[in-house]
Amino acid sequence: MDTILDLQQVSKIYKNGDRSLTVLDNINFSITAGSTMSIVGPSGSGKTTLLGLCAGLDRSTSGTVELHGTRLNGLNEDQLAAVRNLYVGFIFQNFQLLPTLTALENVMVPLELRGEKNIKPRALDLLDKVGLAERSHHYPTQLSGGEQQRVSLARAFSNKPQILFADEPTGNLDAETSEKVVKLLFDLNREAGTTLVLVTHDLELAAKTQRIIRIKGGKLVE
Numbered sequence: 357m358d359t360i361l362d363l364q365q366v367s368k369i370y371k372n373g374d375r376s377l378t379v380l381d382n383i384n385f386s387i388t389a390g391s392t393m394s395i396v397g398p399s400g401s402g403k404t405t406l407l408g409l410c411a412g413l414d415r416s417t418s419g420t421v422e423l424h425g426t427r428l429n430g431l432n433e434d435q436l437a438a439v440r441n442l443y444v445g446f447i448f449q450n451f452q453l454l455p456t457l458t459a460l461e462n463v464m465v466p467l468e469l470r471g472e473k474n475i476k477p478r479a480l481d482l483l484d485k486v487g488l489a490e491r492s493h494h495y496p497t498q499l500s501g502g503e504q505q506r507v508s509l510a511r512a513f514s515n516k517p518q519i520l521f522a523d524e525p526t527g528n529l530d531a532e533t534s535e536k537v538v539k540l541l542f543d544l545n546r547e548a549g550t551t552l553v554l555v556t557h558d559l560e561l562a563a564k565t566q567r568i569i570r571i572k573g574g575k576l577v578e
């Protein structure tokens with residue numbers, strides 16, 4: 357089986373003046389391509405930080421992170437962004453849609469960044485997939501939390517990611533919308549073979565993934 361993500365002795369220390377906070381302490385794990393995994397643990401235990409390091413959004417203080425065979429340590433910002441554009445989708449806890457762009461334009465951004473052509477119909481297709489084609493011209497503030505989350509999913513899908521990281525994908529959603537979003541995520545895994553890595557407090561959702569790792573006090577307890 358191919359490994360898509362490998363972490364060796366990864367630590368993260370935040371420095372604030374002369375104070376330092378060790379958030380992650382010697383984390384080791386790897387993920388098989390096409391599999392599903394959840395990261396669980398108490399609030400403040402470092403789950404979001406870990407997800408950011410895995411996705412190349414942030415850098416570890418020590419240790420190595422290898423994504424799709426590329427060692428992220430040592431890459432400059434442009435190289436990191438290129439790796440993210442090629443392989444990674446990310447769904448943020450608070451959606452992080454661009455407020456001055458419509459739903460459609462938000463979904464078009466990764467396609468533009470990849471230099472692809474004929475992107476409008478493709479972005480519309482993706483919005484249709486998440487049930488929002490009719491709201492494509494709405495701005496984020498005109499959409500409910502669940503709708504914004506689905507735009508954020510469509511945007512992440514538009515990258516055709518090899519690996520999708522989702523931080524609390526159901527955190528702000530009602531039960532019905534949450535079910536729809538979870539179905540979309542697992543459909544993507546089944547149909548496109550996208551590796552899923554979820555951070556969640558929802559143990560029912562975590563139990564749907566093939567593997568669960570627990571972070572506690574910055575350490576991994578599997």
Ligand SMILES: Nc1ncnc2c1ncn2[C@@H]1O[C@H](COP(=O)(O)OP(=O)(O)OP(=O)(O)O)[C@@H](O)[C@H]1O
Nearest residue numbers: 370371377379397398399400401402403404405406
């Ligand atoms: N940029 C930063 N600078 C300094 N400290 C940070 C930074 N980002 C996170 N932290 C601290 O790191 C710790 C872990 O935060 P993180 O968001 O990774 O935890 P979490 O497990 O995802 O929490 P939650 O479940 O509440 O979202 C917290 O104590 C947080 O205050």
